[in-house]
Amino acid sequence: MPSGPAVAQGGLMTWGKSRARAPVAWLVAGLLLAVALALAPSAPSVRSAGTSASAAAAPGSATLVVDRGSLSFTPSTVSLRGGGTLTLVNLDTFDHTVTSVATDAEGTPLFDVRVPAGTSATITGVEALAEGSYAFFCKLHPQMRGVLSVEGGDGTVTPELPAFEQRLVVPRRLTGPLVTIPMRQARVRMLPTGPRTRMWTYGGSYPGPTIVRPAGRETRVRFIHQLPRKVGALTVHLHGDHHAAEHDGQPTTQLVRPGRSRVYEYPLTYGGLPEPSSFFFYHDHRMDHTARNNWRGLQGMFVVKDPSESSLQLPTGRRDVPLMLADRSFRSDNELTNPFAHGPTMVGHHGSMAWTGPHAPPDDATVGTHVLVNGRYAPYLPVSATRYRLRLLNASHFSSYSIGLSDGRPLLQIGTGNGLLRKPVVRDRVLLGPAQRADVIVDFHGATGRDLVLDSVPNAAGATGDDARQAALMQFRVGAEAPDRSRLPARLPSPDLVDVPKTVSKTWTFGLGETHGHHAGSFWSVNGRAFDPERVDHRARLGTVERWRLRNVSDVTHYVHIHAEQWRTVLRDGKPPPPWEQGLEDTWRLEPGEVVEVAARFEDYTGSFMIHCHMLDHEDHGMMARFDVVR
Structure with a gap:
């Protein structure tokens, strides 16, 4: 796979703790790799170019090896004379990459080469590096980490932070009870220089307009399909909301065809009462094309406001900022790359589907080289030295982010995407995987005149979140103090949680399957099967409360999303969930071997709904199932 901005396919598959790990923690921007496991955002250590005393002892070539099943680089620390050659020999059954943590000013890794299973390749870009230490990792299996030490030489390439x-x-807001949004092609400013990028958009922007509505007030959204006919039929799912099945964005039925429109109805009620204060997002959900359609730009945010929040004195207006994180890759002309052009080939048919080819499961992943915030790479926001409410959404296909501020000031999490927590939780970093959201307050008092970076760093090796992406996300330019009537709440009006049944009604098992014979291939599975829209895998009775068990038996982390209801987390690996997971949820991180139990009441609506992995290539390649709510 070529390196540089065009790289898009070859994503972030989060392998779990049950597999062997590289013993050295990831070197992050500006510091040499420490023996301690603590990580901090910075740039790799780069010494002045020239011949050092140790350069003569450093070899002119070095080799990394990945043995079958090891999920580690051997050796994990390697030295090389400046201008030398680094080679990866991949003896594994999976593809791997050797990717620099450090980037140039445009956000492109200093080296980034994908090496297919059973092959070897020279890691281009290494020969141009200046003297210094450079952390690297595998984008497909991010806990695979190592350090390259370059000694001497005439290389001039060094890491640079984004210029911000x-x-x-901040996307424009739509607040009326009837909203019309055309789905059309438009050119959008994403990178700071060069041409605008052609996108499939909601309303001509990426992200689409943010819909803001009061809880309990019926909202109708008319989507008009004005995209080219070759795009095919589309569907829209309001992620996290509670609504009728026919308005849920069914993957194969009730589609919006080219030149047509469809009105989706969202009452914003639950059991006849107004929904809690929520942060949803709307996106395409078309079977087999969800990853492609989201990559091209069909994503937008939706805020439900609860009037009871007014008594809390939370930051409002311009100090209430929705932030959508998503990664993309670009060609040299600033157009999006097409990681789906040479994707896996589907074999078989519904009920026995599988995929074959170099990007078939488990090597299917779509990860971009650039992390965008509200559609722009490395943006900045001028803020006053006051409190701000940040609504964080991870809309990436595969990447997870451990989000925090560069000076270490805390994030006060007050809610999830589905409502407020009972009590706020003080957090150094907030880990969000695909489709997860967090509602946080940041206090910029005392930071006047400083530029603070909202960034993501991986946690220590072996800890939850060690697969999080390393990235400088955006910059806050803190100005003067200003009047601030907001307060940090000690208690919050969180929604009631259902009483949990003692018995588990349904177990959903997420794994990797294979087919053999004429239609040999692989697929992501739920309960051993690939998705079949005609098959009903479970029936739940309207008005009842059910307790479900989510189990991951694969070697890959999944983010499981359940439609229809808003769920409480009962247990995580047999223990009470952490404080930030004790409100309402709709998407859960499941590491290999993990078991999470959840519960919800089936209210208001009958019909067909989905449970699936929100790593979108997993969803497209079989990891989705249908359940029906019946009377």
């Missing part, structure tokens, strides 16, 4: 040249764009 673009102002953050």
Whole structure:
């Protein structure tokens, strides 16, 4: 696979703790690798170019090896004379990459080469590096980490932080009871220089407009399909909301065809009462094309406001900022790459589907080289030295982010995407995987005149979140103090949680399957099967409360999303969930071997709904199932 901005396919598959790990923690921007496991955002250590005393002893070539099943680089620390050659010999059955943590000013890794299973390759870009230490990792299996030490030589390539040249764009807000959004092609400013990028958009922008509505007030959204006919039929799912099945964005039925429109109805009620304060997002959900359609731009945010929040004195207006994180890759002309052009081939048919080819499961992943915030790479936002409410959404296909501020000031989490927590939780970092959201307050008092970076760093090796992406996300430029009537709440009006049944009604098992014979291939599975829209895998009775068990038997982390209801987390690996997971949820991180139990009451609506992995290539390649709510 070529390196540089065009790289898009070859994503972030989060392998779990049950597999062997590289013993050295990831070197992050500006510091040499420490023996301690603590990580901090910075740039790799780079010494002045020239011949050092040790350069003569460093070899002119070095080799990394990945043995079958090891999920580690051997050796994990390697030295090389400047201008030398680094080679990866991949003896594993999976593809791997050797990717620099450090990037140039445009956000492109200093080296980034994908090496297919059973092959070897020279890691291009290494020969141009200046003297210094450079952390690297595998994008497909991010806990595979190592360090390259370059001694001497005439290389001039060094890491650079983003310039933060673009102002953050906060999408326009739509607040009426009837909203019309055309789905059309438009050119969008994403990178700071060069041409605008052609996208499939909601309303001509990426992200689409943010819909803001009061809880309990019926909202109708008319989507008009104005994209080219070759795009095919589309569907829209309001992720996290509670609504009728026909308005849920069914993957194969009730589609919006080219030139047509469809009105989706969202009452914003639950059991006849107004929904809690929520942060949803809307996106395409078309079977087999969800990853492609989201990659091209069909994503937008939706805020439900609860009037009871007014008594809390939370930050409002311009100090209430929705932030959508998503990664993309670009060609040299700033157009999006097409990681789906040479994707896996489907074999078989519904009920026995599988995929074959170099990007078939488990090597299917779509990860971009650039992390965008509200559609722009490395933006900045001028803020006053006051409190701000940040609504964080991870809309990436595969990447997870451990989000925090560069000076270490805390994030006060007050809610999930589905409502407020009972009590706020003080957090150094918030880990969000695909489709997860968090509602946090940041206090910029005392930071006047400083530029603070919202960034993501992986946690220590072996800890939850060690697969999180390393990235500088955006910059806050803190101005003067200003009047601030907001307060940090000690208690919150969180929604009631259902009483939990003692018995588990349904177990959903997420794994990797294979087919053999004429239609040999692989697929992501739920309860051993690939998705079949005609098959009903479970029936739940309207008005009842059910307790479900989610079990991951694969070697890959999954993010499991359940439609229809808003769920409480009962247990995580047999223990009470952490404080930030004790509100309402709709998407859970499941590491290999993990078991999570959840519960919800089936209210208001009958019909067909989905449970699936929100790593979108997993969903497209079989990891989805249908359940029906019946009377």
